[in-house]
Amino acid sequence: MRVKCVANKLTRKGFLETLIKPGGQKSALDDDFYVIIDNQVVIDNETDGYDLAVDKVYDCYGVMYFKNEVRFLIVNESYFTPKWFPSDLFDIVDSSLPYNWHCNSFNSDSINGWMLGYKELVEDYTYLLDLIQEIPYAITIFNNMKENLEYVYIIEK
Template sequence: MKVRCLTQEGYLHSPKVVKEGNEDLTNYGEITIGKEYIVYGIIHYEGGFRYLVYDDFETIYWYPAELFEVIDSNLPSNWHFKFFGQNAEPISAIMGYKELLNDDHVDGLAELESEDIEIFLQMKNTAN
């Protein structure tokens, strides 16, 4: 799946927190307006979707889907899907490469753990 960045400005918090009144905006300067990115995973997090992108600073990050437009909706044949339940918090569903279905790996990516970054980079290098 490929997306194009439409804007760098978006809500800092999840849709759930925004609905509660925290409408802080942030600038996601790690991505470039007009640039295309490969999506390596999709997560439904606190009522909104986020895309796992390898950004301009070669960092792995879950960016809000609202920052992008989908330009190629084809999903890789090796993607997997996990549904945690309609009322599961904070993550209700995730899809992407197999290791993303492991909660520890998702947490490790968020915390930029070297072992999880290495797993991602190996997957990225074999996928491209």
């Protein structure tokens, strides 16, 4: 799956919900708002900015629905680790999915969500949390999956 960045700023209707409270940092703006990705910048009380290049096409390595928001797992040019970005920042330009993707539901803070992506991401909630917190073993698994996924795309062309 490939997505094209159409915006790198997101006007908030309330604050962006947290994916993982222990991994984030409280914002001075609101006790309930947690910064969930280190490349998110609070521009003002109404807008979040992201380190993404508008019009650039990115590979998507997972899709999550949680707390009424769809997020895409993306690696941008400034980071070597994947980050979850709001889907509102993108248009889908290639909707084909790798043959080995899985789908599963999960529960966090008594809230249900679902995940679509590679096996470890989807089947192991602890791995998901470790990936968000950039624990080395989780990044290694991601990088191995990414290499194999890119190889699959090359063969399919």
